[in-house]
Amino acid sequence: MKWVTHSEIDEALANTLLALATPALPQHFSSLVKRLAAFDNLIIIAYHGEHRPAVLYREYTDPVVYLPMDSQYLGGDYLLDPFYREHLRGDAQGIRRLRDVAPDHFRRTHYYKNYYQQTTLLDEVAVFATITTDVTLTACLGRDRSSGKPFNKRELEVLQQYAFTLSSLLKKHWQDYRFEGVIKASPAPLEERLREALNQHHSIRLSPRQAEVALFILRGHSSLSISLHLEVSLQTVKVFRRQLYAKCCISSQAELFALLMPLFAQLTEHK
CATH class of the missing domain: 1.10.10.10 (Winged helix-like DNA-binding domain superfamily/Winged helix DNA-binding domain)
Known part of the structure; x- marks a missing residue:
């Protein structure tokens, strides 16, 4: 595995800061995170209260990972997603690993067997950023069959070290984001x-x-x-x-x- 130097991380962070409030931010954010912990896929999702979430950005190595996203996840399966539950608890910030916040029998559920396994995801970590009392952003980076291995201890530790920075970048860039359904009754x-x-x-x-x-x-x-x-x-x-x-x-x-x-x-x- 190639070790990334501090100067490479610093350069990626500087480029991300320069891209704030521009359409290029998601790509630079992705480049920064990859230097902290390489991933196979990344999706940025906006949750608004209990309304249907919106996908703001996605990238992948293997397209199969997001094939069931629009029809199944956004179609209702998100209601059972542990990350969605974190959003509902309120004021979610920092890093969460799916296996750490999922219920004890998560792998026995219909959601896991009929949605999650389809994606071939082996591991998933999310950067949370609270935008308003109703809106939460998550940048979910995953490992799927492309690499065939979960995140290791060192990668998770590095992500935790930069948790506040990553959350702040998301929050600053999307600070004016408002969900389309905000005018509707909850x-x-x-x-x-x-x-x-x-x-x-x-x-x-x-x-x-x-x-x-x-x-x-x-x-x-x-x-x-x-x-x-x-x-x-x-x-x-x-x-x-x-x-x-x-x-x-x-x-x-x-x-x-x-x-x-x-x-x-x-x-x-x-x-």
Whole structure:
């Protein structure tokens, strides 16, 4: 592996600063980050509240990595993305590695198996920048089948060393960014939208708590993880799950995914 000198990083940073407020910024930002940690793909996404996100920039080595982006991710799968959940928590800044913020059973989810594996991504790290109370930018750099290996410890340490700089560059460049849907009313909470869609399409009436548990399961939380988030006992979570499955006339997590995932595209259509 070729070691990058401090002078090379300094030159890339200077070029990025000069490109602020110009269309060339994303390419220079990419060049800077590559000197800190080489990646196979990069996508910059703007999240606005619970509205559908917008892609501001993307580049890749293997085009397959973003083939399902527009139809699946932006079509509703983003609602289950751990990085999207980080945005919703508010005031997200710095570096996040997907495997560090994903729920404990993330790899068992429909989102992981039917979207994430399609992309061939092996590892993903995001630079977060909060633009306003509603708008968060993420620059997600990934390793996919092109290189066939995750980020190593040294690369992650270097990215952390420059976390504030990278976040600040994104924030400065897009400081005036406003999402196109900002004038629209904020959508109802996701749990409420899910309950409405289930009732409308399947005549299934879930309680708010049952809908909340369903979403935790879809995101990849184990029963133990759900109990910790809801601050209830593990036995109480098991009761909620049994009630949820009984109302939906199902007996497995796979059946829950099959029932709910087709509804997610409708949950993103805010009128």
